[in-house]
Amino acid sequence: MPAAPTPTTLPHWPAPDAASAAGGAAPVVSPAAKAPEGMTPAATAAAGMTPAETAAPQAPPPATAPGRTDVSLPKRPLVTPDGIPKMVRPVEGRMLGGVAVGVAQHLKLSTVWVRAVFAILGVFAGAGVVAYALLWIFVPQGADDGQRTRPTTRLERRQAIGIAALGLALAILGGGLGLGRWVGWILGPLGLAVIGGAFIWREADEGRRARWRRTAAGLVAPARGAWWRMVGGASLVVTGLIIFAVGQLDFTAIRSALLAVILTLVGVGIITVPWWVRLVRDLGEERRGRIQEKERAEIAAHLHDSVLQTLALIQRQSADPREVQRLARSQERELRSWLYGPAGYTTAVGAPGTVDTGTLSAALAQAAGDVEDTYAIKVTTVMVGDVVMDPEVAALVAAAREAMVNAAKHSGAAEISLFAEVDGKDVEVFVRDRGVGFDPAEVGTDRRGLAESVHGRMTRHGGRATVTSRPGEGTEVVLSVSVRSGRDQTGPVSLTKQQSTENQSTAGTTEQKAARDNSGR
Amino acid sequence: MTTPADDQQAPTSGPVRVFLVDDHALFRAGVKAELAGLGDARISVVGEAGSVGEAVVRINTDQPDVVLLDVHMPDGGGRAVLDQIHPALPNVVFLALSVSDAAEDVIHVIRAGARGYVTKTISGPELADAIVRVAGGDAVFSPRLAGFVLDAFSDRPGAAPATDPELDLLSPREREVLRLLARGYAYKEIASQLFISIKTVETHVSSVLRKTQMSNRYELSRWATDRRLI
Structure with missing residues (x-):
């Protein structure tokens, strides 16, 4: 056709x-x-x-x-x-x-x-x-x-x-x-302005978003037609009201002229009210729609890159339960941090960009994730409070990691509990498993890992490490260190700092302070 | 292990009647199979629901002892079920079960009346223990929930002073118990570590639960109110 x-x-x-x-x-x-x-x-x-x-x-x-x-x-x-x-x-x-x-x-x-x-x-x-x-x-x-x-x-x-x-x-x-003189003023300009207004208001009521939107877009980047329409309509109303005013009032008086102008503006304002309302509403709607669209695309892209890929991998590796578990766990961790983590998807507006990898919680989470991935073991991480990283905290994280690796390798447990608490100046980390355990007195020289890495590391940085274990009852490694004085003035950064902008600013100042300290060193 | 509940009129004879609420049928089936597979005589699953509305109706008619409640569901989630049922049927105990570990979600359902919170990765026997425990009137704190509560009750330099010390502060002992819970200790282990009885541990945890539910501490009320998703 x-x-x-x-x-x-x-x-x-x-x-x-x-x-x-x-x-x-x-x-x-x-x-x-x-x-x-x-x-x-x-x-x-x-x-x-x-x-x-x-x-x-x-x-x-x-x-x-x-x-x-x-x-x-x-x-x-x-x-x-x-x-x-x-x-x-x-x-x-x-x-x-x-x-x-x-x-x-x-x-x-x-x-x-x-x-x-x-x-x-x-x-x-x-x-x-x-x-x-x-x-x-x-x-x-x-x-x-x-x-x-x-x-x-x-x-x-x-x-x-x-x-x-x-x-x-x-x-x-x-x-x-x-004849026109007397009827003219009844059905004349003023009457027409009213009729015109009524028409506009009535038409504006109807759902004609597309058209209004077109006009609204025309206001931002006006097509020639839209401009002509607007100018034409406005001049019509203005003309009508001026004719009315001139006919009613003494034209020579400036006051009257002013009044006419004001009247005109009021008339234009009244007539265009629904249009403006619609304009604002539609712009808002359009923006919301755009944001939703963008969000949907972002989610789809993320799910495709992460979850779908992992599911495909899992299908291919289905014969190896250990590998499947590892994949599922690491995917869960990734998705969780994307959803709920700092700068995650569901965190407050404007959060992206404030990913602080320089905190204890982030470093520990990463260490726990690495251990999970490498040794196919579950690590339950619980953190209370947070501090920015410094050499002491870094040593603590390294020691905690070593303890987790040790537990994963030797305990035989399926799960490790990792708990970190920041209380004022003191940072404590507990790594616990319910595995086979051992007798600390009988640790041979071949098991240098725990003694050297954990003990040595901690004492070098003015911290302590305690290993509690009994055969058959699992092992717990307690690591503690004091953070440098001067850090604690900012206080422990809230665990949930990403949930309120006010706390975000706290985190920001902490980081700035850290940056200043670093540059001063 | 089950303690005589003085504030609870739960039928002490017979198994604990459990009701499942989760919008994922697959997950409900999984939990049911797992609990049945345990052969645990203490527990019997009596019903299930896949939506908030269905759950409200069925729980009202079935009147189970324990409801395993999913936190994230359409139409308001577990919170909506709690709000509609908990005031009317205080004898029905809720145990929240969720994949979400977001602090707000956890605190939210606890403050709405749930007596415990466990994550969906919990093992079958642990879940069974948790069910029996809440049915007996005790609280169930996962390590993560313990961490959140510790964090919320911690003394920060900028924190507002406690208006009601009875509710807004944790006793040193409660703090210790929570810390051990967060470290992954079981109640029995906590009891032996602190040289107290399991019953005392349970009392401490219940007291912490009450404070978490009733306190007006800023962190708690913020978690409870400033939620974008329910």
């Missing part, structure tokens, strides 16, 4: 599409300018303007046409909750902006009658014209599906021009009789 009609429709395109392009942009102001003429602008625009405008926008229509056909088709059934088709300005059968046709379709009336009403209203100080202009601005254009099944017929065109001419004649007649 799209291939065949294209060559045939192309010659037809320029004229109607130029009209639609013009309807979107340039002639918005024209009804206001030609206000006293009643319906005539419609006629002139349709008859006279189209050929003139044809020259310039001839190029774009064929380019945009195929794209639009595809996009606009699903949007067609715009229906109100009551089942009435939503008011749009159809492209087909229109003379100027398609307003009359749209109103007729919406109210299920004959287009001729609607046009006549506009013309008659135009007599009353241009009320019909302003109403037409407002509707033109605020009623969205109907879906242009590209297949102009019924172009504007000759009869319709003639009819419309006739009605316009009749309206113009009536206006002139009414002007001559002075």
